[in-house]
Amino acid sequence: QQQVKQSPQSLIVQKGGISIINCAYENTAFDYFPWYQQFPGKGPALLIAIRPDVSEKKEGRFTISFNKSAKQFSLHIMDSQPGDSATYFCAAVHTGGFKTIFGAGTRLFVKA
């Protein structure tokens, strides 16, 4: 019930292409869904986040799509760039308990 399942484990995309990473959760108590981005040698940092009362949130080239009934959400990176190459973690938070549950991560490599 506490798990967040993330796929794929790794992803290779051509420059300019669309990168898509998917996550699914079980616990309906989660009410905040952030994505963290981690570059080599750095700690993860918040990239974009969504609450379950909206179906989509866009910030620049990054979009979260959220399907509450299916308990799934995904990150879309439009016009992917080599500088986007990093590990991406989805997460689910129960803000009442402030517990963040992370997915297993996706290593993205964008080929120039």
Place this chain on the structure above:
Amino acid sequence: ETGVTQTPRHLVMGMTNKKSLKCEQHLGHNAMYWYKQSAKKPLELMFVYNFKEQTENNSVPSRFSPECPNSSHLFLHLHTLQPEDSALYLCASSQESLLAGNTGELFFGEGSRLTVL
């Protein structure tokens, strides 16, 4: 200094050594965390401290001993470690509040890369 600072960035130790990892946050947050990052489990929560009190110990072996003297500092004392403990140890902080809009966003340090020989 800003954000979350971890020292040392790299540490090599033998199985009989005793060493400590240090974390300091300059964000005024009230919660601090230790995470272990390895190839097997990318982000594994170890300990949580809230207002200096330990609120979570995620079944971590006793060879890892956390210490939180105040809301800004967190230590992880290491002794008689095993080679499988080699990993990146990440410290994070957050502001835990029940005020509307607070999300508990985690702010991570750059990590301490530990190698146990």
